[in-house]
Amino acid sequence: MMSATDVVERAPRTGAADWVRGRLRNIAPFATLLFLVVFFSFASPSFATFDNLGNILTQISVTGIIAVGLTFVILCAEIDLSVASIANTTGVVLAFFTLQDASTNIANKPLPAVAAIVLSVVACFALGLVNAFGVTRIGIPSFIMTLAMLQIGNGITALLVRGQIAYNVPPFIATLGNGSLGPVPWIVICAALTLLIGHLVLTYTRFGRYVYMVGGNREAAEYSGVNVKRIVGSVMVISAVCSGVAGMLGVAHLGSGQQNEFDNYLLDSISAVVVGGTSLFGGQGSIGNTIVGLFVLGVLNNGLDHISIDSFLKVLIRGLILLAALIINVYAQRLRTRQATSSAA
Amino acid sequence: MTPADQPNALELTGIGKAFGGVVALRGVDFTLRAGEIHGLVGENGAGKSTLMKIIAGVHAEHDGTMRVNGREVVFRSASDALAAGIGMVHQELSVVPELTVAENVFLGVQPTTNFGIVDWAKMFREAHEQLARLGIDVNVRQTMGMLPLGVQQLIELGRVLFSGAEIIILDEPTSALSPPEIERLFETLRRLRASGKSLIFISHFLDDVLAICDTVTVFRNGRKIATMPAAQIDKLWIIERMIGTGHEDLEESYTSERMLEAPPNAPVVLESQALCKLGAFSDVSLNVRAGEVLGIYGFMGSGQLEFARALYGKIIPDTGTIRIDGKTLRAKNTAAAKRAGIALVPESRRSMLFALEPVYKNVSISILERLSALLLRPGAERRVAQEHVEQLHIRPPRVDLPLGNLSGGNQQKVALARWLAYLPKVLVLCEPTRGMDVGAKDDVVKIVRGLRDAGLGVIVVSTEPETVLSLADRIVVMKKGAVVREFTNEAVSKDRLLAAA
Numbered sequence: 021m022m023s024a025t026d027v028v029e030r031a032p033r034t035g036a037a038d039w040v041r042g043r044l045r046n047i048a049p050f051a052t053l054l055f056l057v058v059f060f061s062f063a064s065p066s067f068a069t070f071d072n073l074g075n076i077l078t079q080i081s082v083t084g085i086i087a088v089g090l091t092f093v094i095l096c097a098e099i100d101l102s103v104a105s106i107a108n109t110t111g112v113v114l115a116f117f118t119l120q121d122a123s124t125n126i127a128n129k130p131l132p133a134v135a136a137i138v139l140s141v142v143a144c145f146a147l148g149l150v151n152a153f154g155v156t157r158i159g160i161p162s163f164i165m166t167l168a169m170l171q172i173g174n175g176i177t178a179l180l181v182r183g184q185i186a187y188n189v190p191p192f193i194a195t196l197g198n199g200s201l202g203p204v205p206w207i208v209i210c211a212a213l214t215l216l217i218g219h220l221v222l223t224y225t226r227f228g229r230y231v232y233m234v235g236g237n238r239e240a241a242e243y244s245g246v247n248v249k250r251i252v253g254s255v256m257v258i259s260a261v262c263s264g265v266a267g268m269l270g271v272a273h274l275g276s277g278q279q280n281e282f283d284n285y286l287l288d289s290i291s292a293v294v295v296g297g298t299s300l301f302g303g304q305g306s307i308g309n310t311i312v313g314l315f316v317l318g319v320l321n322n323g324l325d326h327i328s329i330d331s332f333l334k335v336l337i338r339g340l341i342l343l344a345a346l347i348i349n350v351y352a353q354r355l356r357t358r359q360a361t362s363s364a365a
Numbered sequence: 366m367t368p369a370d371q372p373n374a375l376e377l378t379g380i381g382k383a384f385g386g387v388v389a390l391r392g393v394d395f396t397l398r399a400g401e402i403h404g405l406v407g408e409n410g411a412g413k414s415t416l417m418k419i420i421a422g423v424h425a426e427h428d429g430t431m432r433v434n435g436r437e438v439v440f441r442s443a444s445d446a447l448a449a450g451i452g453m454v455h456q457e458l459s460v461v462p463e464l465t466v467a468e469n470v471f472l473g474v475q476p477t478t479n480f481g482i483v484d485w486a487k488m489f490r491e492a493h494e495q496l497a498r499l500g501i502d503v504n505v506r507q508t509m510g511m512l513p514l515g516v517q518q519l520i521e522l523g524r525v526l527f528s529g530a531e532i533i534i535l536d537e538p539t540s541a542l543s544p545p546e547i548e549r550l551f552e553t554l555r556r557l558r559a560s561g562k563s564l565i566f567i568s569h570f571l572d573d574v575l576a577i578c579d580t581v582t583v584f585r586n587g588r589k590i591a592t593m594p595a596a597q598i599d600k601l602w603i604i605e606r607m608i609g610t611g612h613e614d615l616e617e618s619y620t621s622e623r624m625l626e627a628p629p630n631a632p633v634v635l636e637s638q639a640l641c642k643l644g645a646f647s648d649v650s651l652n653v654r655a656g657e658v659l660g661i662y663g664f665m666g667s668g669q670l671e672f673a674r675a676l677y678g679k680i681i682p683d684t685g686t687i688r689i690d691g692k693t694l695r696a697k698n699t700a701a702a703k704r705a706g707i708a709l710v711p712e713s714r715r716s717m718l719f720a721l722e723p724v725y726k727n728v729s730i731s732i733l734e735r736l737s738a739l740l741l742r743p744g745a746e747r748r749v750a751q752e753h754v755e756q757l758h759i760r761p762p763r764v765d766l767p768l769g770n771l772s773g774g775n776q777q778k779v780a781l782a783r784w785l786a787y788l789p790k791v792l793v794l795c796e797p798t799r800g801m802d803v804g805a806k807d808d809v810v811k812i813v814r815g816l817r818d819a820g821l822g823v824i825v826v827s828t829e830p831e832t833v834l835s836l837a838d839r840i841v842v843m844k845k846g847a848v849v850r851e852f853t854n855e856a857v858s859k860d861r862l863l864a865a866a
Binding site: 224225226228229230232233236237239240241242243244245246247248249250303304356357 | 677679698699700702703704708709710711715716717718719720721722726730731733734737739740741783
């Protein structure tokens with residue numbers, strides 16, 4: 021029989037330093053966000069205003085929707101480099117099936133709004149399925165598979181618009197992309213809803229649990245009888261559909277559909293997830309982390325516009341912030357693993 | 366010159382080695398004569414590998430002295446040992462399958478032209494000549510990976526020879542070879558012996574040891590027990606010395622017989638018929654009844670672990686059928702096998718558990734489908750986990766603790782708790798007591814008995830005879846991927862198991 025003292029001995033040490041180390045992944049992004057907000061508030065009088073908060077929210081909405089899907093993928097220890105490309109493709113498919121002005125020289129096929137939207141969703145779903153098939157059935161590493169899909173998506177976009185620009189999307193989508201509900205832009209509501217749904221799925225559903233387990237230890241998940249391929253395939257499809265939705269709203273929000281329109285969103289969405297503290301090795305992180313990451317990026321991008329700074333330097337600063345986040349990410353993972361194994365007798 | 370006139374190839378005196386307080390070897394004297402093949406036998410952990418690592422220069426710190434050809438030597442690294450003419454062929458071959466045979470022979474020491482470019486013509490020519498001298502006739506331009514394992518091993522042996530080794534240590538050289546391949550290896554070894562090389566032959570396969578060795582040394586518990594000319598001893602003599610006879614209580618329990626009793630008339634829950642997987646196991650047919658523990662015993666690499674994985678859908682067998690309750694199961698993945706009622710605990714904790722997740726999630730992952738249609742029910746998960754944590758005396762009994770904070774034995778129990786919660790029809794346990802202390806082992810025995818009494822078919826797969834003996838109602842012995850012996854309703858002891866394997 022074990023005595024009570026044994027139990028106490030085996031219990032983990034609970035020093036303040038240990039507490040911080042165990043939560044470095046969550047604390048560091050939040051501290052970064054606080055620092056940036058305080059810094060920009062002092063540096064520019066126009067930063068800390070209610071209007072500007074609205075700007076930031078609107079600016080991170082499209083990235084946010086993409087980042088939800090990416091969070092699923094990265095939690096599974098995979099990556100999706102085709103998110104921006106699939107967003108672009110889906111947005112252009114939507115425009116392609118919508119009646120354009122006579123001035124737009126695109127051989128498009130106008131359909132009823134509902135049909136156009138359904139076809140767009142089908143398009144991104146199908147591209148996601150191809151990703152899923154390549155990764156799980158053929159066994160192509162997701163990094164390479166989605167790199168190929170990035171090209172394929174760009175190719176489809178190029179064929180559809182042929183260098184032209186489409187301006188019209190169905191009115192329903194146009195409202196969601198550009199309109200407001202009272203003072204709140206619809207696109208912010210859409211992003212918030214997507215983030216909320218993503219959070220609920222990850223936290224409260226069986227599927228969400230499997231995503232964490234597959235990311236935490238894929239072999240162990242398999243030995244536990246989890247259909248790992250199905251989970252990995254599903255997150256690839258989820259990511260593509262989130263990107264598709266972001267693409268449709270994005271085309272409406274930006275007011276046009278054209279080639280290479282979403283290129284920046286690839287880096288932004290990956291940055292948001294990783295800066296937020298979700299582990300690149302899978303299994304650790306949450307939509308909450310992604311939200312913090314989105315705000316870090318949003319505040320940074322927006323704040324740099326408010327202070328007079330060389331616009332070319334902006335890119336460099338963003339790169340450095342991303343590098344710092346990556347270092348913390350890897351470091352936090354190592355600390356947690358060490359903590360978990362060192363306290364084992 | 367006759368061998369008697371020569372100095373001994375290798376002479377060890379008073380060799381001792383401890384790893385942080387745990388004594389692995391004590392006071393070992395060992396003599397390898399020039400031109401002999403010296404067999405080294407003993408159970409896992411008897412000290413064979415530690416001694417070989419000392420000879421090969423891997424363990425630099427040790428007690429005692431070592432003489433090579435009469436000269437005292439001190440090795441600081443493996444390259445020191447190689448410079449003194451000692452080479453080793455490991456059980457896991459260190460060949461590069463993508464390169465040609467010649468490149469493997471000259472790995473790291475390719476002949477070059479004056480311009481520093483690899484001299485391919487010379488390399489192919491010399492590799493061919495040297496291998497031919499060993500009686501190995503292969504196309505040296507062929508890719509290594511295309512050759513049978515036995516030939517690859519001979520080529521690796523060749524490489525060690527060409528690097529100048531006069532003393533060669535062979536670690537389990539026959540474990541993956543077929544009988545004709547073994548004969549070919551032995552021919553080469555005899556040729557080497559005739560040319561004056563000295564060989565140390567480490568093996569679990571006592572028949573092979575007796576067939577090729579001139580002298581046999583037995584190790585037990587870090588000590589040299591006996592050295593005898595092979596011609597004067599037999600397999601039983603070796604086994605008796607390997608496991609010791611009645612000196613200590615613990616050892617007595619190993620040699621004591623156990624009566625196996627299979628449950629009569631119980632229905633067969635799992636049946637494997639002529640199951641084959643190339644390179645792992647072939648033609649394995651066996652069955653497990655409800656309320657029975659079937660032990661599968663075999664040396665490392667006998668295919669028993671792969672067979673277990675094939676039952677669970679982790680490895681897809683090439684041919685043959687698996688039936689559960691008479692229904693054919695074609696599981697493409699572990700999820701399908703689990704649905705059909707098979708569960709497996711692998712031999713390594715790391716591939717089974719989620720170290721960063723709390724204990725309750727580690728337990729409940731097997732039963733999430735039952736607990737929740739869509740939404741999780743953490744309360745129910747915790748309750749189920751708490752119940753099993755208490756039942757298995759897992760310490761500390763706190764289901765919210767990250768699993769990594771538990772000790773190794775307790776982690777292993779969590780892996781069991783996972784399937785106790787699920788209650789499959791057939792539970793396959795790979796090395797269920799490896800690395801556990803006596804108390805934890807007892808707990809596992811109790812758990813397995815409990816499962817058996819609850820009507821499960823349990824398969825215990827192990828390379829440790831004690832594990833199988835303490836748990837099984839019926840024992841199947843596997844050797845080189847095939848079932849070679851079944852013990853049913855008869856007395857069995859460790860020496861009989863070892864003799865069968």
